[in-house]
Amino acid sequence: MADRTAARGNALAEGWGRALVFVYGLFAVAATGRSAVQLGMEPEKATLAYSLSLVAAVLYLVATTCLLLGGRTGWRVAGIAVTIELLGVLSVGALSYLATDLFPDRTVWSHFGQGYGFLPLVLPFAGLAWLRHTRPGAVAAN
Amino acid sequence: MTGWSYGVILAIAGVVAVLLVVDLVRDRAAQDSHFIGLGVLQVAVLVQLVGGAVALARTDRDVEGTVFVSYLVTVALLPVAGALFSLAERSRVGTTILLLAVASVAGLELRLWDVWGTARG
Numbered sequence: 001m002a003d004r005t006a007a008r009g010n011a012l013a014e015g016w017g018r019a020l021v022f023v024y025g026l027f028a029v030a031a032t033g034r035s036a037v038q039l040g041m042e043p044e045k046a047t048l049a050y051s052l053s054l055v056a057a058v059l060y061l062v063a064t065t066c067l068l069l070g071g072r073t074g075w076r077v078a079g080i081a082v083t084i085e086l087l088g089v090l091s092v093g094a095l096s097y098l099a100t101d102l103f104p105d106r107t108v109w110s111h112f113g114q115g116y117g118f119l120p121l122v123l124p125f126a127g128l129a130w131l132r133h134t135r136p137g138a139v140a141a142n
Numbered sequence: 143m144t145g146w147s148y149g150v151i152l153a154i155a156g157v158v159a160v161l162l163v164v165d166l167v168r169d170r171a172a173q174d175s176h177f178i179g180l181g182v183l184q185v186a187v188l189v190q191l192v193g194g195a196v197a198l199a200r201t202d203r204d205v206e207g208t209v210f211v212s213y214l215v216t217v218a219l220l221p222v223a224g225a226l227f228s229l230a231e232r233s234r235v236g237t238t239i240l241l242l243a244v245a246s247v248a249g250l251e252l253r254l255w256d257v258w259g260t261a262r263g
Contacts, residue, residue, distance in 0.1 A: 015231070019239050022227045026220075026246060033212055041208075117249060 011134050012070040012078070020130055023123060024064040030116070031057035031108050038105065046105035052092060056108045056120075059085045063127065072136055079131050086124035089113060093121065147190045148255045154183050155248045162241045171232045172240050177225060180240065183247065184221040191218045194254075210257050217250045 013021050035053035043050060059081050066078035093112035096103050103110055113120030158179035165173055191214045198207055224243025228236035 015233075016235055018227055018231045019235050019242065022224070022239050023242060026242075029216065033216075037209055037212075117245075 012067045012074060012130075017067060017130060017134070020127060021064060021067050023119065024060055024067065024127070027108070027116075027120070027123065028057065028060035028064050031060050034108060046103065049103045049105045049107045049110075052088070052107045052109065056085070056088065059088070075131060075134065075136065078127070082124050082127040082131065086128065089120050089124060147186075147193060148251045151183065151186050151190060151251050152248055154179070154186055155244050155251070158183060159241060159244050159248070162237055162244065166234055166237045166241065169234050170237065171234065172228050172236045176237070176240055180221050180225055180244070183244070184218075187218045187221065187247065190214065206257055210254065213250055213254050213257065217247055217254070220247050220250070 011017070031053060035050060035057050038046075038050040038053055062081040063078050063085065066074040066081065068074075089109045089112060092103075092107060092109035096106075096110040106115060108116065108120055112118060158176065161176055161179060162172075165171075165176070194214045195211065198205060198210055220243050224240050228239045228243075230236075231239065
């Protein structure tokens, strides 16, 4: 990117941030689609798993939006969303192995996101690393 | 129709992915050859979208129609979305974005294959 000195508001969605926006956007679409199909077709079959799909969808949407909006608030809210996402993928990933009866149907986060090439597990780490890189103050210092 | 389309698209995606990895290692922005490859991929997934919809309408098998069509549409949007994102980032980031898009196409093709193949009717 040529305009490294651009306002911090855009810095979240530039450079590697743009790759993050692409993947987060993709997962927002995927998780929204998944929960819509699951909840629309047979909501009683696996209420917990399907609700979690919906939670994941919302988190991905929030993270994508905040990266695009940028700014201090965007940075902060993105941090919260990505942290919850990390806790979610870790706990659901572990639970899907330990308590299989809790998850009769799969979610985006089951088995640490195995059905999605483990990207759901990598994504929050990449997101946190990027947010750390773009934290207020660090941009000016660079 | 749908049977061999997955193989063809996976093969194209594989070739484009190799080209992308080579230039990613060289630390180069996305090249014309990548976009040509992506164009070929785009045409293939559009043909698949039409062919898949026709096959779905004709088949007697109990395919989950909504899921199948939504995958077909998503896969058809991916190359062009990847190209738009990549063009905004003329560095190895752009090349990485194209690689992510191509890998997602491959992943979705495998899912499509699953959705079509596991339905017995």
